Amino acid sequence: MKCMYNNKEIDIEVIxxxxxxxxxxxxxxxxxxxxxxxxKVMMSILEKxxxxxxxxxxxxxxxxxxxxxxxxESILGGE
Numbered sequence: 057m058k059c060m061y062n063n064k065e066i067d068i069e070v071i072x073x074x075x076x077x078x079x080x081x082x083x084x085x086x087x088x089x090x091x092x093x094x095x096k097v098m099m100s101i102l103e104k105x106x107x108x109x110x111x112x113x114x115x116x117x118x119x120x121x122x123x124x125x126x127x128x129e130s131i132l133g134g135e
Contacts, residue, residue: 059086059102059109073104076123079116083124084109 059068068086075082082104089097101124102109112120 057109059088068100068109071099074123074127076120079119081105081116083112083120 057068057070058065060066066088068088070084070086073082073084083101084104086100086102086109087097088100101112101120103112
């Protein structure tokens with residue numbers, strides 16, 4: 057899937073997602089590799105707005121990251 061990130065179009069792969077009922081929004085976990093010569097990939101959490109994938113508004117980032125950390129800990133079994 058193509059997405060605009062840092063003002064450039066990149067290919068992303070959605071690897072998961074979650075919904076935060078409090079915000080009534082859905083989010084996706086994406087990986088992308090914008091440097092094909094690197095052995096590293098980046099992971100990002102983005103908001104799903106219909107068929108679009110967009111950046112999370114600044115005022116919601118803390119809520120989303122707290123939810124993600126809690127979600128991750130419950131899956132991984134703690135620390």
